[in-house]
Amino acid sequence: MANVIDMLKCKCPNCKKGKMYSELGNLLMFRSPKMYTTCSECHFKFEKEPGFFFGAMFVTYALISAEMIAGMVLFKFILGFSYITVALLAITTIVLLSTFNLRISRSIWIYMFYSD
Numbered sequence: 001m002a003n004v005i006d007m008l009k010c011k012c013p014n015c016k017k018g019k020m021y022s023e024l025g026n027l028l029m030f031r032s033p034k035m036y037t038t039c040s041e042c043h044f045k046f047e048k049e050p051g052f053f054f055g056a057m058f059v060t061y062a063l064i065s066a067e068m069i070a071g072m073v074l075f076k077f078i079l080g081f082s083y084i085t086v087a088l089l090a091i092t093t094i095v096l097l098s099t100f101n102l103r104i105s106r107s108i109w110i111y112m113f114y115s116d
Contacts, residue, residue, distance in 0.1 A: 003111065010107045013114045014044035020107060025099035033103045046110060059105035064094055067101075 018039035025033035
């Protein structure tokens with residue numbers, strides 16, 4: 001359970017103390033998250049090889065799919081909104097959660113390979 005909490009907090013997978021990101025990013029200010037190259041505590045190198053985080057793109061796809069399905073169930077079947085409203089809400093949700101999804105997907109990806 002501690003690994004899941006550390007992963008969601010974007011902590012270093014090696015020491016669980018250092019942060020993975022120097023800036024969390026803000027979509028409304030057009031800033032993307034900035035990732036450290038190494039951990040400030042244990043000097044663990046986050047990107048082991050060029051293109052390492054390419055696979056995180058598939059994790060992002062899974063996160064977006066889960067968010068869309070949950071949104072569709074909530075907005076269409078529970079709240080009874082029209083299909084156009086549901087589509088607009090889904091697109092808005094995806095755009096607003098894009099920086100969060102980027103951070104979390106990279107954290108999930110690195111924890112899949114380098115967590116103890």
